[in-house]
Amino acid sequence: MNGGGFRNRSPLAAQGGGHGLGFGPNLTPMVDVVMVILIFFMAAASFLGPEWFLRAGLAPAPAQDQAASDWSGALPEVRLRVTLDLQNDRPVASFEGADPRPLDEFLTTFRSAAPGLLAGDRGRTLTIAPTDRVSWDAVILLHEAALEAGFGRVVLE
Amino acid sequence: MRAGWHARGVSEEGRVNVTPLIDVVMCLIVFYLMVGHLVLQRRGEIDLAETRIGESLPSEGVDPLTISVNADTIEIDGVELDPQRVGSVVAGRLAREPGLGVRVRADRAVTYSAVSPVLSALRDAGVGHVELATRQIGGGE
Numbered sequence: 001m002n003g004g005g006f007r008n009r010s011p012l013a014a015q016g017g018g019h020g021l022g023f024g025p026n027l028t029p030m031v032d033v034v035m036v037i038l039i040f041f042m043a044a045a046s047f048l049g050p051e052w053f054l055r056a057g058l059a060p061a062p063a064q065d066q067a068a069s070d071w072s073g074a075l076p077e078v079r080l081r082v083t084l085d086l087q088n089d090r091p092v093a094s095f096e097g098a099d100p101r102p103l104d105e106f107l108t109t110f111r112s113a114a115p116g117l118l119a120g121d122r123g124r125t126l127t128i129a130p131t132d133r134v135s136w137d138a139v140i141l142l143h144e145a146a147l148e149a150g151f152g153r154v155v156l157e
Numbered sequence: 158m159r160a161g162w163h164a165r166g167v168s169e170e171g172r173v174n175v176t177p178l179i180d181v182v183m184c185l186i187v188f189y190l191m192v193g194h195l196v197l198q199r200r201g202e203i204d205l206a207e208t209r210i211g212e213s214l215p216s217e218g219v220d221p222l223t224i225s226v227n228a229d230t231i232e233i234d235g236v237e238l239d240p241q242r243v244g245s246v247v248a249g250r251l252a253r254e255p256g257l258g259v260r261v262r263a264d265r266a267v268t269y270s271a272v273s274p275v276l277s278a279l280r281d282a283g284v285g286h287v288e289l290a291t292r293q294i295g296g297g298e
Contacts, residue, residue, distance in 0.1 A: 052211030132270035140206035
């Protein structure tokens with residue numbers, strides 16, 4: 001490897017062998033490597049993309065829910081509940097009592113209508129009730145849409 | 158003139174000195190292998206769902222409890238676990254470290270049936286909310 005990271009820098013060698021005039025190890029390859037590693041770290045971090053998080057509440061068990069429903073004079077928290085299911089292998093979503101619609105279509109309507117309905121009230125909670133067959137991706141899509149629409153809290157059932 | 162040749166990696170014999178190039182390439186290869194291995198180990202080969210919004214939550218000094226859900230495995234802090242034991246393990250950790258944050262990293266392709274038992278176990282253990290890991294859209298471009 002041509003002497004590795006060291007070169008023959010002795011004055012005698014410089015006279016006879018024609019090498020450079022400096023003494024000590026040649027740091028150029030090390031600097032090269034460090035720079036390459038730095039650039040690679042930056043590129044890798046950018047390539048992998050940052051991981052981030054959506055906060056989700058966990059709906060209380062039905063028994064606790066029932067106990068909490070004993071009215072104590074305060075107005076109960078308004079909760080909207082969206083059911084996620086599959087129809088013909090495609091995710092569908094619906095508010096309670098409404099007909100299920102394809103998730104894409106539901107999300108488009110939801111994104112445009114929800115901000116007006118919420119009227120800036122960011123204290124509202126949306127409960128997502130997925131069935132076991134629904135993909136996690138669909139749950140996250142609806143969760144994201146709810147946060148974008150202005151819901152203050154999203155709860156998973 | 159000699160110094161200039163050396164600085165540009167050209168030897169006196171008129172040949173290009175390829176030693177630094179080989180050094181760098183070898184380092185790159187080793188580094189790629191190591192980083193790839195470490196990243197896969199850390200991320201558990203989970204393809205997270207992509208979102209446009211989210212929060213980069215700080216760990217606030219204490220590492221949160223991270224539960225990874227894959228098609229057929231559940232891991233807590235990198236240790237594979239039987240699904241039936243998730244509740245007891247989480248309850249044990251929360252008893253030792255009250256207020257511990259919980260993060261759920263689920264593969265986007267799994268069905269809710271894979272995640273639901275984990276959420277139920279967390280709920281039973283007294284966890285009120287979780288942080289769902291996603292990947293920023295465009296973060297990988």
